[in-house]
Amino acid sequence: MSDLLRLATAGSVDDGKSTLVGRLLYDTKSVLADQLDAVTRASVDKGLSTPDLSLLVDGLRSEREQGITIDVAYRYFATGKRSFVLADTPGHVQYTRNTVTGASTAQLAILLVDARKGVIEQTRRHAAVLALLGVPNLVLAVNKIDLVGYDEGVFETIAQEFAAHADKLGYPMGSVLSVPVSALVGDNVVEPSANTPWYAGPTLLDHLETVAVQPDPHEAPLRFPVQYVIRPRTAEHPDYRGYAGQVAAGTVRVGDRVTVLPSVVAGGLTTTVERIDTPDGELTEAVAGQSVTLLLADDLDVARGDLIAAADAPPAVTDEFAATLAWLADKPLRTGARVLVKHGTRTVPAIVAAVDARFDEQALSVVDAPDGLSLNEIGLVTLRTAEPLPLDDYADSRRTGAFIVIDNADGTTLAAGLAGTPLPGT
Structure with a gap:
């Protein structure tokens, strides 16, 4: 059975992300005949002589009309070596919040640049977001290489500039693969291109099929956020009391010692797992x-909202902590703001005790004690919650x-938060 790779695309608008994803789907024969027929008809209506492969991804009507990606588009495909879940994220600055969403679970990110433009402001912004989210593998796809005449010098200049930038963000020199591609024509996407004889590296798909993937956190300490308490109280099950949810990390087995957090009892309430139920019957163990x-x-x-954790490795329980925020709202964040923090299945009121620093993702520098955070800015804050939270770094x-910050007035998402995480490159 092939393993699974979760990946995301990122990059500036018009760098060709959707076309690249469409090319991957098309060349790996992951497109149904009726989908391709619909795309071909839509392409003809636009006056094109060949199918516009980006339409395989831009599913919203507004996206097709504007020729841009607005929402995160998830696509699933597989080869003989591996299965893939791909998140195609928007390139526009105002949709950076969607990039955060798409990359939050990615094991690899493909960051596109236009060979004619090179590394630009949005490239650096997305690289900072990927580093902040801890995406372990990064690929730079220098797209539209055909539009610069397959010039090796142009490719090398862009690759070297980005490698130096990524190194400062925590991706060591040599760890970022740069690939010259043309998503429109197909150069080095699935098949090696005769147009780039100077490139000796793998195609994009070859790399995706062979890159080492970090396994799901099965070996980590158990973390089980309780989503729902099941108490049927029927004649058949008069005393049944189960706690439903998804294993967030680790492995839970019957007989394991666990601790329930937070609790009025210091260190939590400790017990053992007596049974693990599923709709298909009982299990002896369950994994992340x-x-x-x-x-x-x-x-x-x-x-609901409690956390069942490994008794021998529980998380810290605190009502005040430092965190890095990617601010996603139009209105700025200021010290003293009252918000909601949603961590796992628990949502608690909180106050922003301090905005400690702001990260300049262009200069890779830190501004201490800023006035606040504005849309798409990344900063270090101190949060004080009304109730304690069981938090891992x-x-x-x-x-x-990870957690999200919510507006307590209208319920909109204000920020993505990462507990205890230093700013990228610091």
Whole structure:
């Protein structure tokens, strides 16, 4: 059975992300005949002589009409070596929030640049976001290489400039693969191109099929956010009390010692896992990504929003912590702002105690004690919550170190937050 790679695309508007994704789908024969027919008809209506492969991804009517990506488009495809979940993210500055969403679970990101433009402001912004989110593998696709005459010098200049920038963000020199591609024509996307005899590296698909993938965090300490308490109270199950949710990290087994957090009892309430239920029957163990119902040996006061964790490696429980925020709202963030913090299945009121620093993703520098954070800015803040939260450091656990900040007035998402994470490159 092939393994799975979660990847995302990023880059500036018109760099060809949707066309590249369409090319991958088309050349790997992952497009149904009726989909291709619909795209061909739409392309003819636009006056094109060949199918516009970007239409395989831009599914919203507004996207097709404007020729841009607005929302995150998820696509699934597979080869004989690996399965893929791909998030095609928008390139416009005002949709940076969608890039954060698409890249938040990615194991690899493809960052596109236009060979005619090179590394630009949005390239650097997206690279900073990818570094902030801890995406472990990064590929630079120098697209539209055909429009610069397949010039090796142009490619090398762009690749070297970006490698130096990525190194400052925490991607060591030599760790970023740069590939000269033409998504429109297909150069070096799936098949090697005769137009770039000077390029000896893998095609984009070859790299995607062979890059080492970090496994799901099965070996990490158990983290199980309780989503729902199941108490049927029927004649058949008069005393049944189960806690439903998805294993966020680690592995849970029958007989494991676990701790329920947060709790009025210092260190939490400790018990053992008595049973693991699913709609298909009982399990002896469940791993990260599985949705199950846990039954505990003791009748504890457990509610939605609580976290069931490994007793020998629990997270810290705190009501004040430092975090990095990617600010996604039009209105700026100021010290003293009252917000909601949603961590796992728990949502609590909070106050922004301080805006400690702002990261300049262009100059890769830090501004101490700024007035606040504006749309698309990244900064370090101190949050104080009304109730304690069981938090991991994001560097240790992407799933349980992440949270979102919500407007307590209208429920809109204001920021993506990463607990305890230093600013990129610092």
